[in-house]
Amino acid sequence: MVFTQAELDYLAGQRLGRLATVSPVGQVQNNPVGFFVDATSGTITIGGHALGASKKFRNVQQGSTVSFVVDDLASVDPWVVRGIEIRGSAVALTDHEPPVPYFSREIITITPSKIISWGLDGARSSRKV
Template identity: 45%
Template sequence: MIFTGVESAYLDGQLLGRLATVGSDGTPQVRPLGFRLNEDGTIDLGGPRVASTQRYRNVRRQPRVGFVVDDLTPEDPSLVRPGMGRGVEIRGVADTLRVDTPPGKPGMAGNDIIRLLPRRVISWHIDPDNPAGEARNVA
């Protein structure tokens, strides 16, 4: 199992994350993308014309990436750390491919995607049983 139940539920409830790739000159590039958590623990990232973007070319050249999904916890005392940041960071290896059903809202993305295979997962402030979060290698 790559993600805990709490991590999976959190990711399923979010629509947007940020993908970090490495440019040809070695500089980082971070861009927002829609995503979908797949049953096998991989994550499909997509958006309009993603195959024509620099991030897509970056992944084809250097597949090691980072992906962060985060937000602020609501001001609800029953939640973990109300008003603080919470999220999941996934470090891994990405590949480019074409799928029949892209992630995101229908019509908002093309069939070319970036698929992330997680290698390390770091989560924080999303699990009431583990409020500090955790970091672990998953592959």
């Protein structure tokens, strides 16, 4: 398993994350996206409406590595932050059956190479996969 059970449980309760990509000329692009976790393969699927027309999709098609972050505030009093950052390689796929009905047929799959999580089980975790 790539993700810990605490990470899988956290991701299952979230709907949005932020995907950062880099263009071939070095311009960083970061936007909120919908996602789906495949616990069996250890991958993340990014999707949305007309994803294939987006800058992030073109960046991945042109070889961008990615960073994907999901985080939230569990409490503001006391201040409790929790989240996960997934760094890795990504592939832009066209004409692919989406994992949920509202995603377009273009998706991005992320294979983690490093996972950093915080506040999920009281400890911070950083590991290469």
